[in-house]
Amino acid sequence: MNPGKQLDRQSRILQAALDLLSRHGISGVNMRAVAREAGVALGLVNYYYEDKSTLIRAALRRIDEDDLMLVTPDPALPPDEQLRQALRRVAGPEYLTTQYLSLRLHLWALAQADEGFALINAAAFERYLQGLATLIGNANPELSGEECRQRAADIVVVQNGMWLTALLGVDRASIQRSIARTEQIAFAAAS
Amino acid sequence: MNPGKQLDRQSRILQAALDLLSRHGISGVNMRAVAREAGVALGLVNYYYEDKSTLIRAALRRIDEDDLMLVTPDPALPPDEQLRQALRRVAGPEYLTTQYLSLRLHLWALAQADEGFALINAAAFERYLQGLATLIGNANPELSGEECRQRAADIVVVQNGMWLTALLGVDRASIQRSIARTEQIAFAAAS
DNA sequence: GTAGGAGTTGAACAAGCGTTCAAGACCCTG
DNA sequence: CAGGGTCTTGAACGCTTGTTCAACTCCTAC
Structure with a gap:
């Protein structure tokens, strides 16, 4: 075993797939291009990823992990700051890049075309919505769970x-x- | 010449391409599948569409026409009703179908991957934004052109x-x- | 040192792709 | 009916694709 190098090659392949998807869409993601971009031989792609x-599924899961981190609270902060940070992070420089947004768009399109995806x-999406609703609930203890989910859904629409x-x-x-609008929705007085 | 039938076949081919794109994404749009879906021979697709x-460009233009109609005012109505109707139409049954939304998504993804698209x-997008800004200006004559464009941009984000x-x-x-939020933005008092 | 597993390579295959094209079908005009 | 344009067909071409696989390298355990 050589875990360091194995992880290195495997994740380089995944990263290559993500890069190509972001730049050229699904048509640009073929096994040969992925291998070239990752600097490995064609066969190795099929060695680490059966199909x-x-x-593509691995790429999808990777992006979904990133999304979930957006609503993962920083326990050092008070609840309302946790929420505010989560809402502002979506427009942060690490997320609002063409590369990342383009990737999301292509993965959505992929998910629309294939039932498995x-x-x-x-x-x-459901986990993200629930995470956001929880943050809202923590910051606004007087709100009902249903009201929190409603606000989370409304915020997700704007996000x-x-x-x-931003892509356009x-x-x-x-x-x-x-962003200010999402904060308004999140912190509005109970109706 | 047989203009009726020619248009019929040609537009059936375009419609087939749109249907396939909506259902299976760009990977599902190949000349053979388009021909099969349209009920014509393979060669005819290349006869009407060189490439x-x-x-795909024709499909893109078709969708963009539809979008523009959303902000085309009905001259029989007073300005504020024109605006209100335009804002409500985006959630109307003819636009909020999975088929139409999915098509939009795939075309966006396509545009992201190819510079020509x-x-x-x-x-x-610019025409749509300008059309919306004009509707807002007509309904709120006291607003500056810049303020109208700002509101149009904010509304487009929510739309x-x-x-x-809706796709998710x-x-x-x-x-x-x-929808109510877009109306709020559109009709808010001048700041 | 050597047996053996894990990692890595690129040639090979079948299937699918976009495009071309010679041939035919159709329909109006003379 | 003969001519000629437009429309329509599907076979054929060369190329790209996903997948397989025999061969090879590298490292480790004994």
């Missing part, structure tokens, strides 16, 4: 819109105003 | 979010609340 479908994506619209090159100012 | 790329898409989130199966109620 092309397996490789759709299940993974739907589960991740998805920010992501998508809408100005930063509009993104900032949308 | 696969030409076919991106140009068409960006131009259509894009609604479209995308978020509940109708959240969509309705988001």
Whole structure:
């Protein structure tokens, strides 16, 4: 065994797949291109990922993990700051890059075309929604669980819109105003 | 010449491409599948559309036309009703179908992967934004042009979010609340 | 040192792809 | 009916794709 190198090669292959998907869409992700981009031989891609479908699934799970981290609270902060940070992080420089957004878009499109991918994506969406609802509940203890989920759903709509619209090159100012809108929804007084 | 039938076949081919794109993504759109779906021979697809790329471009333009109609005012209505209708139409039954949304998503993904497609898409986006800004200006004559464009941009963020989130199966109620949010933005008092 | 497993390679295969094209079908005009 | 354009067909081509596999290298355990 050589765990260091094994992980290195395998994750380089996954990273190559993610890069290609982000840059050229699913048509640009073929086993040969992935191997070239990762600097390995063609056969090695099929060695670590049984299928092309397996490789794409792995990529999907990777992105979904990243998304979930957005609503993972920092326990050192008070609840309302945890929520505020989570809402602002979506427009942070590490997420609002063309590469990352493009990747998300292609994975959504993929999930729409393939039922297997759709299940993974739907589960991740549900976890994200639940995570956000929990953050809202912690910051607003007077809200009911149902009200928290409603607000989380409304916020997700705006966030998805920010992501998508950022790709189309809408100005930063509009993104900032949308962030403020999500905070408004999150911290509004109970109705 | 047989213009009726020619148009019939040609548009059936385009429709077949749109259907396949919506259902299976770009990987599902190949000349043979398009021909089969349209009920014509393989060669006819290349007869009407020189290239696969030409076919996809035609599909892109078709969708962009539909989008533009969303902000085309009905001259019989007063300005504020024109705006309100435009904002509500995006959640109407003819637009909020899985088929249409899925198609949009795939076309966005396509535009992200190919520069030529991106140009068409960006131009259509700009026209839509401008159309929406004009509607807002007509309904709120006291607003400056810049303020109208800002509001249009903010509304587009929420609308894009609604479209995308509807695909992930978020509940109708959240969509309705988001519609209300776009109306709030559109009709807010001047700041 | 050597047997054996894990990692790695690229040639080979079958299937699918976009595109071309010679041939035919169809329909109007003279 | 003969001519000629437009429309329509499907076989054929060369290329790319996903997948398989025999061979090879490398490292470790005994």
